[in-house]
Amino acid sequence: MQRDDLSPGGDHSAVSTTPLPSWSDGPAKAAILDFVQRVTTPGPDFLPRARRIATFDNDGTLWCEQPLQVQFYFGHQRLEALVRKDADLKQQQPYKAYLERDIAAIKQMGKQGLFEVGATAFAGNTEDEFDAEARSFLAGARHPKLGRRFIDLTYEPQVELLEYLRTNGFKTFIVTGGGIDLVRALAEDAYGIPPEQVVGSSVKTRFELRDGVGVLVKQAEIDSFDDREVKAHNIGLHIGRRPIFAFGNSDGDLAMLRYTLTGDGPRLGLLLHHDDAAREFAYDREFHLSPLAEALDHAAEYGITVVSMKNDWRTVFVPDATASAA
Amino acid sequence: MQRDDLSPGGDHSAVSTTPLPSWSDGPAKAAILDFVQRVTTPGPDFLPRARRIATFDNDGTLWCEQPLQVQFYFGHQRLEALVRKDADLKQQQPYKAYLERDIAAIKQMGKQGLFEVGATAFAGNTEDEFDAEARSFLAGARHPKLGRRFIDLTYEPQVELLEYLRTNGFKTFIVTGGGIDLVRALAEDAYGIPPEQVVGSSVKTRFELRDGVGVLVKQAEIDSFDDREVKAHNIGLHIGRRPIFAFGNSDGDLAMLRYTLTGDGPRLGLLLHHDDAAREFAYDREFHLSPLAEALDHAAEYGITVVSMKNDWRTVFVPDATASAA
Ligand SMILES: [Ca+2]
Ligand SMILES: [Ca+2]
Known part of the structure; x- marks a missing residue:
């Protein structure tokens, strides 16, 4: 039996705890609760589970992206390792800017430029090798200002929201640049x-057999730069x-x-506004690597619900896993 | 609680009916049952659900692909509609070959060539328009020789196998050309x-706003031709x-x-051999659009289990939905 059929009060009535405890009561939380109630409750807005698809951006939506996306620091570590093998790289751009953490020059490359540097730096690695290096990096690398590990700078309200959606029969996806x-x-x-x-x-x-084992070898060429359209x-x-959603x-x-919001039936589109310099960072249109301007200026017109980190979130980050383990 | 933990006999012990009734007892069925038993039972080959990924080809693996893949007939219907609007197309290749069902010329185009014709024919359609046309086609179109609708020419043993794998915690994917x-x-x-x-x-x-609605518009350019490597x-x-799997x-x-079979731990790779001219078709290396030669000749060396349609399947097709509805 599908859980959809169990309760006229909607799936989430099965959850005993109050949903979204890290979200302050306010219009954003109310919009989320109302939306989920409507699509999971028999009535005009009810949708079967197969239709409950939710997509989330990652950098700046699920975890901290300031002063630069985490990807930059990962690429930086990789380039330092390459330079140890080939010192000439140090004088070549874009490696030079990366290695000297020349943030002005890096921002000038743009987000796609940063991704292209990474693509070059990891070309020749298998997917499995890359995965091992990424996990090793994430296990230890720390944010330059906030001190915590990057993986402890994911947002607690969003982790709750993802879980809340799944509890209500949504399938949750990340769609990240x-x-x-x-x-x-x-x-x-x-x-x-x-x-x-x-x-x-x-x-x-490229698929290859290496010592009889089929592997996927990363090429330097971009397949897709997953931004905007x-x-x-x-x-x-x-x-x-x-x-x-x-x-x-x-x-x-x-x-x-806009793809999400302009379909038929019930829809919810949200935009996190980083307006919390005290607990995280405050920025929008001036962040060259990933500005927020048109979406903020036209949010009402486009039907987008703006979430204020400062006002809508009671907490920002997940508990620090290394602190609690110590 | 995960179903993985419930039973030392493996997840499938929860299923009361005998699994895979359309499969004959023999080495292929035994290999499948043994594999599923091992990966779902505590022991050296046990794998958590997240690792139980199964991929299936579609044409000729899950449904009939003779004398041509169903896609050809769908493209043909589309081209006939285009020619009704623009009669000049009828004299141009590759449309001419398609419209005259010149099978020799069509096979010469190759499977990728066929896909490119389709891409051209549907360029400008939105994803939603394409989906509606595809569903309309599938609801009625019939196989030229077997009489049944194409969607009633899916293979009953494979439908059972997909369901059996999912019951045992596998996530099933299609990977189709x-x-x-x-x-x-x-x-x-x-x-x-x-x-x-x-x-x-x-x-x-291409993402566009049409009358204020965000749509994905199909272009003529191929993004990926999903075959071989x-x-x-x-x-x-x-x-x-x-x-x-x-x-x-x-x-x-x-x-x-080979990507599947050369990883660590338990693995199963299967190849359907169409050797059943009485119930379906008998073909392999001579089928120009999608030959079976190297994989068959080296199956033992590569660790591939060959499934004989004739010997391993008690039934071939699913029940005819239109016959039972009549
Ligand atoms: Ca972002
Ligand atoms: Ca095939």
């Missing part, structure tokens, strides 16, 4: 999202259904949000 | 596989894990099979 393999290395543990529900930027791979394309390619934090998510 | 959207239009009803678990050949799409690439892209029927599946 970040590299698909790096995000897959953390998504299952951090967000409960399996690899096949992560969509992201990717490189071409490409996010909508990749939702079509990987998911094959229009989401009914989407959550982003920048203009890079606008196509995904 | 056919167009991803056409296969998605039937996979949920025919095989119980949702759109996001269908991987296939695809075209580029590209199947392994697309498994990496869409699934992000090495399957432990794969099932194909041609050399187009060899990379997928």
Whole structure:
């Protein structure tokens, strides 16, 4: 029996605890609870489980992306290792900017430029080698200012929201401009999202037999840079259904949000506004690598619900796993 | 609680009916039952559910592909409609060959050539328009020789196998050389596989707002032709894990099979051999559009289990839905 059929009060009535404890009472939380109630309760807005597709951006939506996306620090570690083998690289751009943490020059490359550097740096690795290196990095690497490990800078309200949606029969996906393999290395543990529900930027791979073992070898060539309109394309390619729920934090998510919001029936699109300099960072249109401007300016017109980190979230980050273990 | 933990006899002990009734007792069925038993039972070969990824080819593996893949007939219907609007097309290749059902010329185009004709014919359609046309086609179109509708020419033993794997905690995927959207239009009803678990050949799409509604518009340009080594690439892209189980029927599946079989731990790779002229068709290396030669000749060396349609399947096709409805 499908849980859809169990209760006229909607699936989430089965959950005994109050949902979304890290969300403050306010219009954003109310919009989420109302939406989930409507699509899970028999009535005009009810949707079967197969239609309950939710997509989330990652950088700046599910975890901290300031002062630079985590991907940058991972690429930096990789380039330092390459330079130890080939010192000449140190004087070549874009490696020079990366290695000197020349943030102005890095921002100038743009987010796609950063991804291309990473693609070059990891070319020749197998998927399995990359995965091992990514997990090793994530297990230890710390944020330069906040001190915590990057994986302890995921947002507690969003982890709750993902779980709440799944409890209510949603299938949750990440649709990230970040590299698909790096995000897959953390998504299952951090967000409960399996690899096949992560969509992201990717490189071409080549299938080879190495010592009799079939491996996928990363090429330097970009397969897909998953930003802006490409996010909508990749939702079509990987998911094959229009989401009914989407959550982003920048203009890079606008196509995904509008694709989601302009379908028939009940829809919810949310945008996280980073307005909390005290607990995290405050930024929007001036963040060159991933600005938030059009989506914020036209949120009401496009039907987007803006979430204020400062006002709508009671807590920001998940508990620090290393602190509690100590 | 995970079903994995319930029973030392393995998940499938929960199923009261005898599994795989359309499979004859023999080495192929025994290999499947043994494999599933091992990966679901506590012991050296046990694997958690997250690792139980199974991938299936579609044309010739899950449904009939003779004398031509169903996709050809769908493209043919589309081209006839286009010619009604623009009669000049009728004299141009490749339309001419398609419209005259010149099978020799069509086979010469190859499977990729066929897909490219389809891509051209559907360019400009939105994903939603394509889906509606595909479902309309599938609801009525019949096989030219066998009389049944194409969707009633799916293989009963494979439908049972997919269900059996899912009952045992596997996640089942299609990895097809056919167009991803056409296969998605039937996979949920025919095989119980949702759109996001269908991987296939695809075209580029462009996100547009049409009358205020965000749509994905199909372009003529191929995004991915999902055959041979590209199947392994697309498994990496869409699934992000090495399957432990794969099932194909041609050399187009060899990379997928070898990728699956050369990983660590328990593995099963199967190849359907069409050797049943009485109930379906008998063919292998001479089928120009999708030959089976290397995989058959080296099956033992590569660790592939060959399934004989004639000997291993008690029935071939699912019940005829239109006959039982009449
Ligand atoms: Ca973002
Ligand atoms: Ca095939």
